[in-house]
Amino acid sequence: MKLSTKHLLGIKHLLLEDIKLILSTAAQFKEVLQRPVKKVPSLRDVTIVNLFYENSTRTRMSFELAERRLSADVLNFAASSSSAAKGETLLDTVNNILSMKVDLVVMRHSASGAPHFLAQHIPAAIVNAGDGINEHPTQALLDAFSMQEKFGSLEGLKVAIIGDIMHSRVALSNMYLLQKMGAEVTVAGPPTLIPKYISEALGVRVEYNLKKALQWCDVANVLRIQLERQNQPLFSSLREYSLTYGINKKLLESLGKEMVIMHPGPINRGVELDSDVADGSSSIILNQVENGVAVRMAVLYLLASREN
Amino acid sequence: MKTILSKEQLALTIKRLANQILENHPHLQNTVIIGLQPRGIFLSDRIVQELKKLVDPVTIQYGKLDITFYRDDVRKSLHIASNTDISFSIENKKVILVDDVLYTGRTIRAALDALLDFGRPSKVALCVLVDRRFSRELPIQPDYLGKAIDTIFSQRVTVLWNENDENEQVMLFDN
Numbered sequence: 001m002k003l004s005t006k007h008l009l010g011i012k013h014l015l016l017e018d019i020k021l022i023l024s025t026a027a028q029f030k031e032v033l034q035r036p037v038k039k040v041p042s043l044r045d046v047t048i049v050n051l052f053y054e055n056s057t058r059t060r061m062s063f064e065l066a067e068r069r070l071s072a073d074v075l076n077f078a079a080s081s082s083s084a085a086k087g088e089t090l091l092d093t094v095n096n097i098l099s100m101k102v103d104l105v106v107m108r109h110s111a112s113g114a115p116h117f118l119a120q121h122i123p124a125a126i127v128n129a130g131d132g133i134n135e136h137p138t139q140a141l142l143d144a145f146s147m148q149e150k151f152g153s154l155e156g157l158k159v160a161i162i163g164d165i166m167h168s169r170v171a172l173s174n175m176y177l178l179q180k181m182g183a184e185v186t187v188a189g190p191p192t193l194i195p196k197y198i199s200e201a202l203g204v205r206v207e208y209n210l211k212k213a214l215q216w217c218d219v220a221n222v223l224r225i226q227l228e229r230q231n232q233p234l235f236s237s238l239r240e241y242s243l244t245y246g247i248n249k250k251l252l253e254s255l256g257k258e259m260v261i262m263h264p265g266p267i268n269r270g271v272e273l274d275s276d277v278a279d280g281s282s283s284i285i286l287n288q289v290e291n292g293v294a295v296r297m298a299v300l301y302l303l304a305s306r307e308n
Numbered sequence: 309m310k311t312i313l314s315k316e317q318l319a320l321t322i323k324r325l326a327n328q329i330l331e332n333h334p335h336l337q338n339t340v341i342i343g344l345q346p347r348g349i350f351l352s353d354r355i356v357q358e359l360k361k362l363v364d365p366v367t368i369q370y371g372k373l374d375i376t377f378y379r380d381d382v383r384k385s386l387h388i389a390s391n392t393d394i395s396f397s398i399e400n401k402k403v404i405l406v407d408d409v410l411y412t413g414r415t416i417r418a419a420l421d422a423l424l425d426f427g428r429p430s431k432v433a434l435c436v437l438v439d440r441r442f443s444r445e446l447p448i449q450p451d452y453l454g455k456a457i458d459t460i461f462s463q464r465v466t467v468l469w470n471e472n473d474e475n476e477q478v479m480l481f482d483n
Contacts, residue, residue: 037425040377
């Protein structure tokens with residue numbers, strides 16, 4: 001048994017077996033992370049570069065920790081403090097880094113498809129850590145892992161993805177992954193933030209009423225409003241968004257049922273989630289962060305292992 | 309194809325191994341049993357069953373260890389990990405590692421590394437059902453041994469267990 005792919009560019013072309021293999025391997029790594037020594041020597045001979053052309057806290061730290069826990073050598077690259085600022089092209093930068101004998105590239109880029117472009121031009125394995133508004137596969141995998149941990153299986157699970165669907169790579173990766181694993185997906189948010197033909201294209205339900213979406217679902221995966229990707233106003237104000245699509249404790253209590261709240265971070269507190277929900281008992285947001293390291297260890301381990 | 313240990317012999321051998329362990333570790337005080345995944349745990353399950361008849365069952369500390377991430381050939385091909393479950397401290401304990409077949413010794417090398425990540429045991433001993441002596445690639449020897457056999461590289465030793473194989477015996481295959 002091995003992965004059907006050399007790179008992890010997205011969930012779209014991943015097979016169900018690949019996903020199951022990654023999640024079951026992640027469960028083993030989660031146990032490793034509970035040990036007194038939280039580190040295994042598996043990737044001692046592997047060098048990994050974290051190529052971040054876009055800001056990140058959680059994902060970059062999570063990847064770096066995963067790499068170090070696997071004993072890989074780690075190189076960090078942040079575009080803002082590098083020669084990319086002097087105008088070096090992506091391919092030049094990467095080829096220069098690869099000539100230093102790097103085996104694996106973890107990349108985040110603001111252009112959708114940047115990792116797919118790299119994959120066609122370089123021999124190293126590539127992990128997509130988020131490309132523009134396309135995909136963020138490891139986030140979707142850790143979301144699925146966290147849901148599986150909570151519910152046992154995703155088969156028949158009702159998941160609502162709420163917020164800025166249009167600009168969210170987390171949403172797209174989640175829609176692919178959840179449906180491959182047999183979950184039902186509804187996307188909810190203001191009409192301006194939901195692509196018009198999404199239900200035809202991706203087979204998800206669309207709901208413009210937040211309360212109805214919450215009443216329907218077992219899990220609400222709440223997304224951040226990505227103001228940096230909106231070059232025209234798509235809703236009147238954050239305050240208005242928060243009034244119509246923000247989740248607060250009163251709203252949750254009015255549903256009269258148990259449900260799970262997830263968020264990929266960073267949270268705009270008081271906009272899409274109120275603090276009493278984000279920090280409340282239905283939130284598994286910090287479990288998601290914890291599981292992120294195990295899931296990324298699994299991805300890196302599986303991609304590195306099949307190289308030879 | 310040849311039978312090395314029949315079902316009856318296998319049961320007797322497991323009883324003997326349990327008794328030998330007790331001989332050296334009275335009442336299993338300060339001693340823990342750790343079976344190696346994936347196939348060593350069938351043997352360790354049975355040894356623990358026998359030990360439960362001989363000492364107070366609550367004193368037995370029994371864990372399972374998977375050594376996949378510690379293998380020296382981890383990147384040559386893809387190795388799938390099994391569960392590790394060690395729910396107690398091994399600090400200053402005497403550890404008895406249990407595996408079915410001792411061959412090159414590389415699994416045990418990896419197991420020693422893995423074990424040290426859980427703490428510093430005062431002593432580690434090795435218990436195996438079959439020792440393919442003369443095939444070792446590392447200086448590792450068993451402390452408790454079911455049966456030593458002489459084999460060549462092309463031969464294969466398989467221990468069959470009821471849980472997996474609907475039969476229970478040790479076989480030698482010529483390939």
